[in-house]
Amino acid sequence: MTARKAQRTARLIDLLSQRRVIHLSEAAALLGVSEMTVRRDIATNQGQIAYLGGHILAAAEIDTDTPYELATAADSHAAAKREACAHAVRKIRPDETIFVDCGTTLIHLIDLIPDNYQITAICYAMNVAERLSRKPNVTIIMLGGVYHPASASFSGTHDFDILKSVGINAAFLSAAGVDAKRGATCEHFHEAVVKQKVMSVARENYLVIDSSKIGKLKRAFFSGMDGFDAVITEHGEAGPGSF
């Protein structure tokens, strides 16, 4: 094995750590060699590189034991979040327009909406939009803007133009911290701006959190507790006065 070949293989593995799946022809272009050469590289490195029908992926992906748990474990308090969302989903009627905040909590809400509901969902985070797009009968409206990687969300002044032209029946908000005195807070200021603007136009505002958030205070304030029609946790629904 020449130095050139070894280096090329290392580069391919490096690419896989970022991309998970790379098509053969794409890898060939990226590495500046022919497809045949990439094939041969893979054949001599079956331990690290896996190959399936034209697609290259890290061998670890299909070797190591169940990454399922890992994926769900990355989302802490997933069970509590899902339960809170199970309570929250009852607020949605079959033909309403809702707002879905960013974060991991409300992803569960989306999954729990019955497939036959014809809802319109407004969002501003990419992971939320992506999950919504998998559901049937959902009209998705994305508030655009500048991308913020930390929360996979978009923000900007223009958001507000869209909000003027839609009627939101219920807004489902998430928070990173809920404090009795200071109210609901999140990690990023740009998120807080969007949340506030949405809350000002939505008919009903629900804060959906798992109870681990209670007592915490984060840097970006977006609403006092009296701004919510209800606070929904895994234990059920509580009036805003209980905090």
Add this chain to the structure above:
Amino acid sequence: MTARKAQRTARLIDLLSQRRVIHLSEAAALLGVSEMTVRRDIATNQGQIAYLGGHILAAAEIDTDTPYELATAADSHAAAKREACAHAVRKIRPDETIFVDCGTTLIHLIDLIPDNYQITAICYAMNVAERLSRKPNVTIIMLGGVYHPASASFSGTHDFDILKSVGINAAFLSAAGVDAKRGATCEHFHEAVVKQKVMSVARENYLVIDSSKIGKLKRAFFSGMDGFDAVITEHGEAGPGSF
């Protein structure tokens, strides 16, 4: 979804938890249905089941990769598109603002942009934004609006407000058809509206297509050939007059 189909899907997922990778033909035999049916089952369960060139695997294996990744992988004329983009990427300077159209073609352009370039990219399709978000040093601006599943893109009147406040050095447009007489066309009217608006504010407009598009005519017209500063295919760059 019938009970039978749901049960079959559950069985398939169960198989995947033991086997990691199952070939399409084997799954069809194991489940006692045709390969076509297994394909369709997978298509309606992209969240849990992933599919790569004839092989079925648990979606968790290639986690965080949205279904778009798979869409790109199954992309036809992928090699020609990538070559066209290799020509197109030379139009980008290290600190510019560009527009990236929707579709599968320009995904390759994104991959080919050098990592050390500090560019700002404007887009209106989810798969494009998703791919952009993986690159370092890129500022992403998303034009929001109503979601259109066919092209994973968003559209709406409000797009135009954002466009007023940015300066676009180069817009990279794609098309589903290019006709000598009628010019550039695409599948959906809502896309055409966005393309036209972008072209009116961008300093330079490049049409990037693989040559299979030439001679085709689709329903939504968005620009005559003289609207482009250049047409870029896998064979290189051509002036707009050559069509």
Add this chain to the structure above:
DNA sequence: GAGCGGTTGTTAAAATCCTCACATTTCAGG
């Protein structure tokens, strides 16, 4: 510079996979 093994690119044919359209079957309500 000639010779050598290992590496790489190019082609063509075969096998496989994908998409689409249409025929058939199944299933839930009336």
Add this chain to the structure above:
DNA sequence: CCTGAAATGTGAGGATTTTAACAACCGCTC
């Protein structure tokens, strides 16, 4: 039992992937 919608099977055609053979190239030694 009838009926329409959903689900399923089938086959053709096109696109992609695989394999194999052969030619060209590289770095090295003699």
